[in-house]
Amino acid sequence: xxxxxxxxxxxxxxxxxxxxxxxxxxxxxxxxxxxxxxxxxxxxxxxxxxxxxxxxxxxxxxxxxxxxxxxxxxxxxxxxxxxxxxxxxxxxxxxxxxxxxxxxxxxxxxxxxxxxxxxxxxxxxxxxxxxxxxxxxxxxxxxxxxxxxxxxxxxxxxxxxxxxxxxxxxxxxxxxxxxxxxxxxxxxxxxxxxxxxxxxxxxxxxxxxxxxxxxxxxxxxxxxxxxxxxxxxxxxxxxxxxxxxxxxxxxxxxxxxxxxxxxxxxxxxxxxxxxxxxxxxxxxxxxxxxxxxxxxxxxxxxxxxxxxxxxxxxxxxxxxxxxxxxxxxxxxxxxxxxxxxxxxxxxxxxxxxxxxxxxxxxxxxxxxxxxxxxxxxxxxxxxxxxxxxxxxxxxxxxxxxxxxxxxxxxxxxxxxxx
Amino acid sequence: xxxxxxxxxxxxxxxxxxxxxxxxxxxxxxxxxxxxxxxxxxxxxxxxxxxxxxxxxxxxxxxxxxxxxxxxxxxxxxxxxxxxxxxxxxxxxxxxxxxxxxxxxxxxxxxxxxxxxxxxxxxxxxxxxxxxxxxxxxxxxxxxxxxxxxxxxxxxxxxxxxxxxxxxxxxxxxxxxxxxxxxxxxxxxxxxxxxxxxxxxxxxxxxxxxxxxxxxxxxxxxxxxxxxxxxxxxxxxxxxxxxxxxxxxxxxxxxxxxxxxxxxxxxxxxxxxxxxxxxxxxxxxxxxxxxxxxxxxxxxxxxxxxxxxxxxxxxxxxxxxxxxxxxxxxxxxxxxxxxxxxxxxxxxxxxxxxxxxxxxxxxxxxxxxxxxxxxxxxxxxxxxxxxxxxxxxxxxxxxxxxxxxxxxxxxxxxxxxx
Numbered sequence: 001x002x003x004x005x006x007x008x009x010x011x012x013x014x015x016x017x018x019x020x021x022x023x024x025x026x027x028x029x030x031x032x033x034x035x036x037x038x039x040x041x042x043x044x045x046x047x048x049x050x051x052x053x054x055x056x057x058x059x060x061x062x063x064x065x066x067x068x069x070x071x072x073x074x075x076x077x078x079x080x081x082x083x084x085x086x087x088x089x090x091x092x093x094x095x096x097x098x099x100x101x102x103x104x105x106x107x108x109x110x111x112x113x114x115x116x117x118x119x120x121x122x123x124x125x126x127x128x129x130x131x132x133x134x135x136x137x138x139x140x141x142x143x144x145x146x147x148x149x150x151x152x153x154x155x156x157x158x159x160x161x162x163x164x165x166x167x168x169x170x171x172x173x174x175x176x177x178x179x180x181x182x183x184x185x186x187x188x189x190x191x192x193x194x195x196x197x198x199x200x201x202x203x204x205x206x207x208x209x210x211x212x213x214x215x216x217x218x219x220x221x222x223x224x225x226x227x228x229x230x231x232x233x234x235x236x237x238x239x240x241x242x243x244x245x246x247x248x249x250x251x252x253x254x255x256x257x258x259x260x261x262x263x264x265x266x267x268x269x270x271x272x273x274x275x276x277x278x279x280x281x282x283x284x285x286x287x288x289x290x291x292x293x294x295x296x297x298x299x300x301x302x303x304x305x306x307x308x309x310x311x312x313x314x315x316x317x318x319x320x321x322x323x324x325x326x327x328x329x330x331x332x333x334x335x336x337x338x339x340x341x342x343x344x345x346x347x348x349x350x351x352x353x354x355x356x357x358x359x360x361x362x363x364x365x366x367x368x369x370x371x372x373x374x375x376x377x378x379x380x381x382x383x384x385x386x387x388x389x390x391x392x393x394x395x396x397x398x399x400x401x402x403x404x405x406x407x408x409x410x411x412x413x414x415x416x417x418x
Numbered sequence: 419x420x421x422x423x424x425x426x427x428x429x430x431x432x433x434x435x436x437x438x439x440x441x442x443x444x445x446x447x448x449x450x451x452x453x454x455x456x457x458x459x460x461x462x463x464x465x466x467x468x469x470x471x472x473x474x475x476x477x478x479x480x481x482x483x484x485x486x487x488x489x490x491x492x493x494x495x496x497x498x499x500x501x502x503x504x505x506x507x508x509x510x511x512x513x514x515x516x517x518x519x520x521x522x523x524x525x526x527x528x529x530x531x532x533x534x535x536x537x538x539x540x541x542x543x544x545x546x547x548x549x550x551x552x553x554x555x556x557x558x559x560x561x562x563x564x565x566x567x568x569x570x571x572x573x574x575x576x577x578x579x580x581x582x583x584x585x586x587x588x589x590x591x592x593x594x595x596x597x598x599x600x601x602x603x604x605x606x607x608x609x610x611x612x613x614x615x616x617x618x619x620x621x622x623x624x625x626x627x628x629x630x631x632x633x634x635x636x637x638x639x640x641x642x643x644x645x646x647x648x649x650x651x652x653x654x655x656x657x658x659x660x661x662x663x664x665x666x667x668x669x670x671x672x673x674x675x676x677x678x679x680x681x682x683x684x685x686x687x688x689x690x691x692x693x694x695x696x697x698x699x700x701x702x703x704x705x706x707x708x709x710x711x712x713x714x715x716x717x718x719x720x721x722x723x724x725x726x727x728x729x730x731x732x733x734x735x736x737x738x739x740x741x742x743x744x745x746x747x748x749x750x751x752x753x754x755x756x757x758x759x760x761x762x763x764x765x766x767x768x769x770x771x772x773x774x775x776x777x778x779x780x781x782x783x784x785x786x787x788x789x790x791x792x793x794x795x796x797x798x799x800x801x802x803x804x805x806x807x808x809x810x811x812x813x814x815x816x817x818x819x820x821x822x823x824x825x826x827x828x829x830x831x832x833x834x835x836x
Binding site: 084085086089090093134138298301302305332333334335338344345348350351387390392393395396397398399400 | 502504507508511552556716719720723750751752753756762763766768769805808810811813814815816817818
């Protein structure tokens with residue numbers, strides 16, 4: 001599509017000062033243009049403003065009664081995985097605790113086994129690639145065009161590298177066409193497979209350096225939790241990763257506050273994710289740091305009703321992002337509109353903070369804020385249309401305001417057929 | 419579409435014995451055909467079976483790797499309403515209790531004011547009609563083709579009758595085309611507007627009889643709760659409605675167990691809806707009655723985390739249905755797949771029970787079980803396709819298994835464009 005002109009729209013530009021993620025009170029303010037236009041050309045925003053659209057040739061979209069806003073950015077997912085865990089879910093709902101299922105070889109390790117098998121099969125991962133594409137398509141249907149995808153269901157060297165290969169291939173298919181972003185994160189430290197010291201040393205000393213050789217200084221993540229990576233081993237991993245130039249991210253304080261959060265802040269982690277079990281004082285320390293807190297309320301909905309205190313974080317001046325945490329066990333969901341509603345209902349964010357957390361701030365976590373996450377001239381024309389003039393519907397209804405169309409800079413994907 | 423042939427499908431027929439809603443253990447069993455076909459002709463199911471589809475002319479749908487099942491039935495909604503209550507929701511999330519908002523003229527009464535205004539405006543309800551159609555379309559997108567819609571935001575005689583008119587007109591548009599069902603319920607007893615005795619007597623003695631004169635013996639519902647209709651007035655209403663031949667349904671024990679549940683069972687109510695506050699003993703009495711329990715887990719998600727104990731009901735032998743309770747305040751949602759997942763996560767139903775509760779049993783609540791709610795020869799060809807072969811995804815993921823296509827007997831509505 002050469003030129004697309006949205007006119008008579010309520011526009012949420014999310015325009016920001018460009019100096020990193022928004023923090024505290026600055027997380028309010030959606031940059032509203034009550035009645036305006038956006039001109040998209042060759043995949044980028046060519047013009048945006050209030051009042052009548054310029055009389056240009058192109059496809060015109062009359063947006064009266066509707067909102068146009070940036071496409072969502074999902075900055076924490078495990079969207080590449082094989083198999084399902086429904087049997088385990090049924091067991092959990094019948095009362096077996098998650099950490100007990102984990103200890104019995106369920107949870108992450110059951111997905112690891114399925115993923116290894118899929119990667120080693122005759123099709124060499126083609127099925128997995130198709131599953132990832134199907135999930136990225138489902139995410140696009142819900143309005144998300146930039147997605148971080150972690151490795152971490154391989155754990156051994158070959159399967160971890162094969163996962164990163166698959167994520168990179170998906171990134172090439174989407175990014176090179178300008179139609180979306182997929183960014184990889186190395187999560188070899190997702191669980192412990194076998195003897196702790198032997199296994200962790202293997203990830204730190206062999207798999208991580210090889211991943212960096214092959215894929216550059218991609219972000220390095222770890223699941224620091226009882227039964228997973230200890231604070232001591234996570235620190236060793238992160239010191240090595242930092243020396244290699246990798247941005248640091250960490251799953252921390254999901255169930256237990258093990259004390260690693262301060263180490264992550266000290267090492268300058270780009271994000272600390274989860275924080276369900278974090279004490280008030282520690283949340284204030286996050287707020288005083290440059291690190292962004294990534295809240296994942298799908299886990300509370302799915303597992304145990306425990307949610308990170310987003311209100312306390314924002315009130316203390318933190319930068320907050322939100323994400324689906326898309327995975328087959330603890331957060332089986334793909335929809336950022338659902339995450340926005342969960343963050344409003346359970347994490348204490350208001351609708352403006354939740355929308356900023358799902359767009360601009362999430363783009364900052366992925367280092368994509370110059371390309372997406374807000375509607376500004378020169379940035380990608382990645383945007384969604386809502387079937388309402390009131391964006392509060394995103395936060396205060398359950399799915400009713402899911403996008404009615406998604407534009408990826410090249411194709412307009414309408415939901416209007418149904 | 420003259421003839422549609424689904425082949426190589428995993429089919430959930432939901433075929434039942436035709437003797438009313440399924441109860442207790444009989445709520446398990448989805449009537450699975452592992453690999454089969456369905457032939458739809460002129461809006462009805464002409465053939466269904468295992469193995470290869472007959473070599474008939476028509477549109478053929480290859481369902482390998484996918485499920486075909488009955489379209490959902492939403493048996494409890496307030497889908498006809500004006501306005502929104504986002505400001506009130508934000509207030510509630512900041513800590514103000516729902517009953518306090520109700521007492522301050524918020525809640526139901528704020529929607530009543532907006533609905534009256536919309537009905538009396540220059541357009542005489544055209545805007546409301548369009549809003550209802552938009553919600554019914556959104557429900558269809560999520561796979562629902564039979565929807566109960568209540569009055570109850572008018573409360574005065576003229577606006578109640580105008581609401582029923584609007585619901586009837588929507589029913590005619592959908593039902594006569596064979597493309598869906600809309601069924602009306604009289605809910606003049608939704609709140610108290612002004613002096614209790616005067617108001618309740620007006621509803622019982624004037625509005626109800628007039629509604630029955632105009633629309634026949636449609637179901638009569640009431641909201642029996644502190645601040646709404648008392649047990650004494652609800653009994654007077656129900657005795658009158660029963661004498662007029664109306665099936666009885668009641669919102670009961672949502673926040674407070676006022677003792678009306680046993681009256682409803684004694685009067686032979688078709689359904690008792692909500693039951694979040696019902697004691698164990700009373701749940702057993704529901705189970706021993708012919709009345710169906712309708713669970714509405716959207717309220718717990720939206721309001722207060724309290725859910726009806728579906729597990730106890732089914733274990734005691736009850737018949738259970740589930741519904742969205744679509745309304746702008748306490749349950750702003752339209753998706754039955756979301757309700758299935760909520761019922762599995764929070765009400766203790768397993769995936770089979772939740773699916774039966776969302777299809778066949780819900781059709782029984784609406785008296786539509788001869789037409790829809792299961793896939794059997796002669797019934798309407800109202801069906802959905804899932805993008806998976808594993809229907810457990812409906813219960814154990816959040817929206818990932820939303821229908822990829824919906825067939826209403828006339829038009830196949832795909833979501834595949836996006």
